Amino acid sequence: MRAIVDTMIDQDQAALLRRIDELTATVAELREANEHLVMSSLKEQNLRDTAEHAQQRQSEFLAMLAHELRNPLAPISMAGSLLSRMADATPELLRLQAVIQRQVTHLSRLLDDLLDAARINTGKIALQRKPVGLVELIGRAVDTVKVRLMDRQQQLRMDTPVELIVDADPVRLTQVFSNLLVNASKYTQDRGTIQVTVARDGEEAVVTVTDNGAGMDQDVLPHIFSMFTQGPRELARAEGGLGVGLNVVRTIVELHGGTVSASSGGLLCGSQFTVRLALSQSSEADVLLAPRANAGGDKRRILLIEDNRDANDVLRQVLMEHGHMVTTAFDGIAGLGLARSQPFDVLVCDIGLPGMDGLELISRLRRSAGQQIPFAVAISGYGKVEDRANAIAAGFGHYLVKPFDVDTLLALIASDAVSRCISSAAASR
Numbered sequence: 001m002r003a004i005v006d007t008m009i010d011q012d013q014a015a016l017l018r019r020i021d022e023l024t025a026t027v028a029e030l031r032e033a034n035e036h037l038v039m040s041s042l043k044e045q046n047l048r049d050t051a052e053h054a055q056q057r058q059s060e061f062l063a064m065l066a067h068e069l070r071n072p073l074a075p076i077s078m079a080g081s082l083l084s085r086m087a088d089a090t091p092e093l094l095r096l097q098a099v100i101q102r103q104v105t106h107l108s109r110l111l112d113d114l115l116d117a118a119r120i121n122t123g124k125i126a127l128q129r130k131p132v133g134l135v136e137l138i139g140r141a142v143d144t145v146k147v148r149l150m151d152r153q154q155q156l157r158m159d160t161p162v163e164l165i166v167d168a169d170p171v172r173l174t175q176v177f178s179n180l181l182v183n184a185s186k187y188t189q190d191r192g193t194i195q196v197t198v199a200r201d202g203e204e205a206v207v208t209v210t211d212n213g214a215g216m217d218q219d220v221l222p223h224i225f226s227m228f229t230q231g232p233r234e235l236a237r238a239e240g241g242l243g244v245g246l247n248v249v250r251t252i253v254e255l256h257g258g259t260v261s262a263s264s265g266g267l268l269c270g271s272q273f274t275v276r277l278a279l280s281q282s283s284e285a286d287v288l289l290a291p292r293a294n295a296g297g298d299k300r301r302i303l304l305i306e307d308n309r310d311a312n313d314v315l316r317q318v319l320m321e322h323g324h325m326v327t328t329a330f331d332g333i334a335g336l337g338l339a340r341s342q343p344f345d346v347l348v349c350d351i352g353l354p355g356m357d358g359l360e361l362i363s364r365l366r367r368s369a370g371q372q373i374p375f376a377v378a379i380s381g382y383g384k385v386e387d388r389a390n391a392i393a394a395g396f397g398h399y400l401v402k403p404f405d406v407d408t409l410l411a412l413i414a415s416d417a418v419s420r421c422i423s424s425a426a427a428s429r
Contacts, residue, residue, distance in 0.1 A: 066111045067352070067381035070402040074381075075310035077104045077403035078318055085321065102151065104403055109182070115383065117227065117244045120251050126385050127169040127255055131282035134205050135160045135198055137170060141177035142196075145185060152190045156181075159197040164205040165280040172252045176260075179245040180209040180273050187271065188213030203279050210272040216264040224262050225250040253277070299323045300345040300413055305335035305361070306379070307353050315348070318406055324413065332356025339365050344374075345422055346413055351380040351391065362395040374421030377412055379404065397421075 080100035083093060119125045142156065149156055166173075177196075184194045188211045197208045216224065227247045246262075253260045258277040264270065302319055306312040307330050319326045327344070329335035332353040339347065339361075347365075351358040362376055375398075378391040383401040391399045398412055412418070 062115055063382060063384060066115050066383065069107070069111055070381035070383075071308055071311070073104055073107060074379075074402035074404070075308065075314045076100065078311070078314040078406055080104065081406045082314065082318060082321075098147075098151075102147070105147070108403055112383070113244045113248065116248045119384075120227075120244075120247065125172070125251060125255065127172060129167045129169050129256075131165050131280045131285045132168050132170045132173070133285040134164045134166050134207065134277075136163070136285070137168070137174050138177050138196060138198065138207065140170075140174045141181055144174075144178045145181045148182070148185055149194070152185065152188075152192075154185055154188060154191065155193045157193065157195040159195065161198075162200070163285070164198060164200060165282055165285045166205055166256075166277045167280045167282070168256055168277070169252075173256065176249050176252050176275065177207070177209070179249050180275075183245060183273075184209055184211040184213065184271070187211065187215075200279070201276070205277045205279055207275045207277075208272055210270065212270040215267050215269040215271055216262070217267055218264075221262060221264065225260070249273075298414070298419065299325065300418065301343065302326045302346045302348060302413070303329070303335065303339055303344040305329045305332070305347070305349045305353065305358070307331060307350060315406075318410075319413075322410060332358065332361045336361050336364060340368060346374065346418060347376040348409070349376060349378055349396075351378055351382065351387075358396075359390060359394040362391075366395040374424070375412075375418045377409065 077100075080097050083089060083097040083100075086093070089097075116125070138158075138160065142158075146156075181194065181196075188194060193212050195208075195210045197206075197210070199206050225246050227244055250260050253275055256277055258275060260273065260275045263272050263274075302324050304312065304316055304319070304326055306315065306328070309330070312328055312330060316326045316328055327338060327342075329338055333355040335349065335353070336356060347362075349358045349361060353361070356364075358378055358380075362378075376396045378396040378399045379402060380387065380391070380399070381402045388399045397417070400409060
């Protein structure tokens, strides 16, 4: 009996030891699995951090690239503008000026597409919406492309019988229709026809851009709004492009809660793009038309601060040819000293300056007791929304992205806003 009991105890102890060994092995496996899970989680987080850092660096690089390319484009654009204004300009000189202006515009559009591609990837396209007239927006888009339409002798037909109001970011929605018009012109032969139609369909506004150009193969249609998709290169002449314009169109339209679609009867049968947007509940649209330059307007005392010598010299010449009195500086410290030493009607200031950047300059000037710059215009190669917002918050009244249209700057200088600021400054003295 004793032997049987001892045998049973030995068996129980052996079973217990086996169970302990099993539990120990299980705990070890669980510990190893947990360590593996923790390591995998850390690796995954590191990969996410690395990807985010790479994406941020890419966006910063693209912004810097655009800035560095826009800086030399600005004096080229302004020099071209000066050539067109010469009283003794020959037809040959004017043709060369037109070439310069076309290529500057094309390069500027490529830079905008490049930056928009980066913003789409990072989800940084933001809208500033308000009630706007759709027909007026389309008119602004037409203004941006009419030169290329004229160069190619393409006919633009407008069917816009009634103004429709939508809640939209006017800059971004103008970009949508400008991109669609450029795309239509690009894939339409010389002396071809492009038609823009605006109509109401229930509670939606419907805009169609139709051309009789290259058309699209049915295999291309499902991908036409994808990034880097392009039509037949041989039919697009030598313009090329980055293949992001229509992707930007789709992104902006969808951010507005709308839709965009494309259709075509096939190659050489033309194309049609249709944008649908919800109508606004507002019955009145904000006025968007910018003031025109007034060559015979009041002459202003202007302080121009720009470190790029060519841009400084050419812009100074443009302003002086319109009768303005211009004082120049090439760095922030000298510019601030001039602004404090004598009164000016308008400050035109680059943001990226040596010694002291434009944001610090305008901030210091606004804080200075008794110092008042009536109207300050920032000029910069950086074109992101936050760049503009930072400049306005610092104290600038307006922000122009290089290469800007000289007539836009002249219009600002001649505007009633500047006159009101001058009157207010005089009254406070």
